[in-house]
Amino acid sequence: MSDHYIAPRDVRLSEVRAAIDHVDAELAVLLERRAALSGAVQRLKPVGGFAGRDPERERQVVEAMAHRAPRLGPDRLARIMNVVIEAGLEVAEEERGARAR
Ligand SMILES: C=C(O[C@@H]1C=C(C(=O)O)C=C[C@H]1O)C(=O)O
Numbered sequence: 001m002s003d004h005y006i007a008p009r010d011v012r013l014s015e016v017r018a019a020i021d022h023v024d025a026e027l028a029v030l031l032e033r034r035a036a037l038s039g040a041v042q043r044l045k046p047v048g049g050f051a052g053r054d055p056e057r058e059r060q061v062v063e064a065m066a067h068r069a070p071r072l073g074p075d076r077l078a079r080i081m082n083v084v085i086e087a088g089l090e091v092a093e094e095e096r097g098a099r100a101r
Pocket of ligand 1 (some may be wrong): 058
């Protein structure tokens with residue numbers, strides 16, 4: 001076997017990793033867009049940011065996503081979306097602080 005031999009499994013691995021990189025690139029764009037939309041909502045609400053958190057709305061978000069992501073299921077999606085939502089609220093609060101300065 002030469003040093004340049006690439007096992008079929010490795011080809012497959014790099015292909016699948018490339019597919020993951022592609023999905024992650026899309027995910028990053030969607031997460032950035034979601035954070036911007038969440039920031040817009042915070043500016044429209046009477047009480048925005050962490051103080052205006054709406055658990056019922058967050059539950060609805062997860063429930064809707066669970067229909068589209070049955071493999072992940074509602075419990076894992078709730079954990080994922082909690083992090084995503086908190087990240088959006090953090091960005092909104094940082095930007096609000098920057099605007100106030
Ligand atoms: C964006 C909102 O504010 C917060 C952030 C949410 C989100 O990122 O999906 C959902 C509910 C709220 O906790 C909203 O009330 O719709």
